[in-house]
Amino acid sequence: DGGITQSPKYLFRKEGQNVTLSCEQNLNHDAMYWYRQDPGQGLRLIYYSQIVNDFQKGDIAEGYSVSREKKESFPLTVTSAQKNPTAFYLCASSGLAGVSNEQYFGPGTRLTVT
């Protein structure tokens, strides 16, 4: 099956700890994205990457970090500097711009920080 996997589905952490969310895709997509979704809200872009070893900040990058060492993987680290980390995190990927802008989403990771 081709698609995007995110793990774990639910994640619990204590305040002050860094936590890394996994995102893997086997769609051979060049671009990958991380979004944050709060209850009753839309998706806000955290970081995106159009190519391996390169990434750009989205609208709400503060308190987050990413890496793109492999085409199929785009992990997101929620650092202790993120003031309100509890949220639903969605990873997505897409093909080449100008060919298809459709983004394919993973199932999401719900992070709860107490």
Add this chain to the structure above:
Amino acid sequence: GESVGLHLPTLSVQEGDNSIINCAYSNSASDYFIWYKQESGKGPQFIIDIRSNMDKRQGQRVTVLLNKTVKHLSLQIAATQPGDSAVYFCAESNFGNEKLTFGTGTRLTIIP
């Protein structure tokens, strides 16, 4: 900044009726639009897309209409079913740019 918004946050429709979900966009340079469906606790799923050189596009039970004059997008779902209950998002971009800007969503509830 530019943003995509929705007129109504919630919509309730009787099963079997047609539903229309609206979306206003403000970036006149946007030339590509997508509708996504998100069920509770899941990631968004692609429904249908449309480029700005079209006014209408049809899929299975769904139709997207684009009115560039008033910067308005709508999603029509025919003969709604209980499985159509979800939050629906519109998103816009420039076709040569992978980034999408999402609206806040409309929650569609199908009444049996």
